[in-house]
Amino acid sequence: MSVTAVHRRRATRLSGVVVTVLRRTTTTALLLALVPTVAALLVAAGVLCAPVSLATRGPWRPVRITAFALVYLLVDLSGLVAAAGLWVRRLPDRRNRRERRTADAFALLERLLRLLRRAGERVFGLRVEVTPPLPGEKGHTAGPVLILARHAGVGDSFLLLQTLLSQAGLRPHTVLKRTLRADPALDVLIGRVPHCFLPPRRGQAAQEAIAELAAGLGPGDALVIFPEGGNFTPRRRRRVIASLRRRGLPRRASRAERMHHVLPPQDTGALATLAAAPTADVVFVAHTGLDVLHSTRTVWSRLPLRESVRARWWCIPAHRVPPDDAARSEWLLAQWTSVDHWIATHANPGATHA
Template sequence: MTDAVAPRRRPARLTDAVLTGLRRTTTTALLVVLIPMVAALLLAAGVLCAPVSLATRGPWRPVRITGFALVYLLVDLAGLVAAAGLWARRLPDRRDRQERRAADAFAVLERLLRLLRRAGERVFRLRVEVTPPPPSGTGNAAAPVLVFARHAGVGDSFLLLQTLLSQVGLRPHTVLKRTLRTDPALDVLIGRVPHCFLPPFGGQAEDAIRGLAAGLGPGDALVIFPEGGNFTPRRRRRAIASLRRRGLPRRASRAEQMHHVLPPQDAGALAAIAAAPTADVVFVAHTGLDVVHSARTAWSRLPLRDSVRVYWWRIPPSRVPPGDDARSEWLLTQWARVDHWIADHATPDATHA
């Protein structure tokens, strides 16, 4: 039976490798082309904005946005160079290659995300307040955790990963949208650590998440955004209408009572809990970035006027109810807690976004 299956797998792996190579070649070439173009735009923005911004003490928005875009592209290029250097260094020694590659990739990711956060602090006046303060450097000795986070605003997923890596010391095994593979450095580095891109090319999303959660060990964190996308009022209305079309009026009614979050798509979360029954569950609510959810709002809301506020709580596995039905109801209740916290702490801009 094994001999019969192997010939079918080999062409599939070869095809995946070819497609991956073509994608990475294309995105890397685009990155190299974009860097001088954005640098030229930054120079032009500075020249054109200087008279007005100096006279009116304006926010220099075109300069800030193009400047951060250039920093992002340069950090991305640095990530590719670092990944290539690590690959060349590890090439002669294949012992424990997978674990060592993952550790190297996590280290590079941590440095890149830290650089982007510092750039955000300087360019966009990003300030983050976490309550309660995250435990520092406990990841190596800690039990695995499942992190279920709100998804709202540009860059919130990167900020969460940076906090887990730099401040908490956890290794994030992340569930991401497949469109993020267009970022060349992220594509290469995430490909070297445990991850899951959705939608998967084959099989169900729950199966991919289940497999990722089953491989968690001490110091690992599975990161999921149960809403499935960035919150916007329009997406909230569409999600509620979808629940009604699917014959789930009670769940739709519960979702209507939550004004700042999308109803959680709990299939992936339930699969993760079932596959990692000894893991603690962490819920993450935040507000401050949700005012920036489009090009128009980025133009009007940047630089940020208020701090990004983050609130999290941890639930031990003994307090997670058994059974999918009970867990689904429990997850919805926890998400209502996220919504209530946002209602109490959101800025007026976020409330009416």
């Protein structure tokens, strides 16, 4: 490597550190300012809603939403404090520092997500039913798996990560949108575990970043990817179908039109993942119950949740995955059709996907 390339690489690394410090300082300051603000809003919501909600036995929606927002902020703040404490405690220990830091981050992330799930259960009536039951318990060390999950509804990605960490005993290596770095605790903790933010850093294609993450999987690891590329909404479904027709893909558009509850999977990231981890089993996850929460209006009208969140998963052994990209593309679309059929059968009454 030339001297110029070395200097350029150091400059890029230094600029990345500066940007990270500035971002985390800003988001932490905003978090500290939001905690008392939301606490005051909670008190005001309680005072204003009490007469109407007590008289009509209403759902106390403003109180529930602001209460959960306050819990989220406090959990985020406690996560930052705990992460700082772990960093200080590990400073003198130079042996296996990276492995210990990763293990600490996964353990702390599991505790924080478990707290948020319990808050969701108490505040919003969240109930989750998973079929078939998960095969592992905490500490279970399965071989590496690729998890391709439906993406629909508020908080479904966090709920999936919590389930993998707490119930399946798997360490999720996650592909996330870069906007989630605005959450200060998530920014710190995800930065300490294998991850991939999209769009990736300059000079790297998305599929390269995802493939690099998948190639590093080991026993007990699970790569989590959402092949739809975004949260399902009826409007986004219509836009994606129209885009497929504009791009000259009428057959794929027609098949997408027959799927009413999911977006057609995008091949780029999924195929890169399958190619980079050819020995990993593939798990598909379908769920329904959170998909009714796809806009501000539906969040307001559907909370607290009246029905359980239902999830169904199935595993395809690595040797049954098609060997080439063309066959894998068709196979992935067929699996996603199965996801759509399952949702059509198990969707909660009153859910709309038109």
